[in-house]
Amino acid sequence: MAVYTHVTAEEIAAFMATYDAGEVISFKGIAEGVENSNYLVQTDRESYILTLYEKRVNPDDLPYFLGLMDHLVHKGCHTAPPVRDRDGVILKSLCGRPAALISFLPGLSITRPQPDHCHQLGKEMAKMHAAAADFDLARKNALSLGGWQTLVRACQGRADEVADGLGALLLDEMAFLESHWPQNLPTGIIHADLFPDNVFFIAGRLSGLIDYYFACNDILAYDIAICLNAWCFEPDGAFNITKARRLVQGYSRVRPLSGDETAALSILCRGAALRFLLSRLYDWLNRVAGALVVVKDPGEYIDKLKFHRAVKSPSEYGLDL
């Protein structure tokens, strides 16, 4: 929720002069993005988002993220196009940070998704999975089984400070996932962070997916599991099977799910819930007084994890096997 690196008007003007993008008439720091500094830059022609990548992003991953966005745009996916400078370069440097200029993608994030939003999300996610199939770089998911083990070890001893019995729950869930995590499901490039803030709509129509900075190669249906957690629980904690069914139906219309994938959704949802529970728990236990970042409540994902642990059949997600 902050701008970490302050860019002056003089610096932005010099930076923008390396693009064929018009004259800057406004630029404003945006109070969004937990990881990076973002500016909205308006020229006399167009609007852009300028992102300065801060320390939580590994610069070695940027060619993958930006190349993927560029690839997806050229395949007709709805996302924000990275802009090339006069020399054809996307990944640049500004104020000592890696930086990239991205075309502005109009749209609003919704806070109360309806079933039709979920359906559109499913379709667009499947389109993106299909379009990314021939992208030629790969990136391991740092927040899959191995990463969870590291976080469990880092958090488990103090987990009960957040909720009684959480330490034991983490160990139990980790052991279960290690022995049951699916090994033979279709893999490919996933977004891995398709929360409602990263999906834009205009007048009810999906206008694009943004923020590919967790994208990685992993089980495709795991991306669906992340979305079931992020989109299909009501504020009171109830799971909305209508939203879940519509999301998966939208997805399947573009890339039909196999029986194995449907059957694995419960365990994939458990993994997705554990992943966000662990990262939030880690941030919570290691939060710094005075930091500008708003730390998210890990409790929400404890409840989601417990929901999926009790699921016995895909019908509880509104799905048929």
Next chain:
Amino acid sequence: MAVYTHVTAEEIAAFMATYDAGEVISFKGIAEGVENSNYLVQTDRESYILTLYEKRVNPDDLPYFLGLMDHLVHKGCHTAPPVRDRDGVILKSLCGRPAALISFLPGLSITRPQPDHCHQLGKEMAKMHAAAADFDLARKNALSLGGWQTLVRACQGRADEVADGLGALLLDEMAFLESHWPQNLPTGIIHADLFPDNVFFIAGRLSGLIDYYFACNDILAYDIAICLNAWCFEPDGAFNITKARRLVQGYSRVRPLSGDETAALSILCRGAALRFLLSRLYDWLNRVAGALVVVKDPGEYIDKLKFHRAVKSPSEYGLDL
């Protein structure tokens, strides 16, 4: 440097529907403004700034601030026009806060003003002083002599934590200003916070003055003194008399300064330096761990105050009596 009140997409859509302003296609929280929450709202027609007034603004002052902005726009001054809803109302409410929609003013704040920028600023400030003369509301400057006395009392005991001898300097300066503050200079409406962040330029031309939330009725030349402090010192602390001369010349071209006003500039600059020294010192001594606000260094204004205390003649500001 933050958004304090979070507005959802649904809330913004409902709010914007009360205006004849088009359909919202984007809205983003802006990491600017120490006092209020600001969003950049884009519709299919135009861009706007939506401001939610937070607790440091007295709601009773808002009709003065917004009415003044509206008045100045109609007088041809360069500022951001407040927008009326379908019922003609400017001051509204959103998420339990007073709120107003302001047309987006293109432009960039410069960080290294040149003499010509200072000249344009002087001219626009004088135009604004003249245009505000027939505005029919008045507002006392809460941060004039009486306000400084309150802040001196609140800070003086701990002032030496910031700089050796600062407590004694504050008492000495306050006593001097109480007995020497000018009583018969022309008064009117002043902006009172014309720092470089509140002045926009496009391609070297001044495009507007923003942020009228400290505007008040006070000595007109005191507004010049605030600008001499904010625009005419170099980063190394040196006073740039070329910038000062050009600023005052620009002002005088629209509203000539009297000999009394010129002669009083040194004491007005001392008052202006003390005012920002005190508010920064207060914020510094009372800063809260974890607060999102960046506290400005009071030291800069100690040095500025000391500079003006040593001034013997307006010629040291590059001016002739």
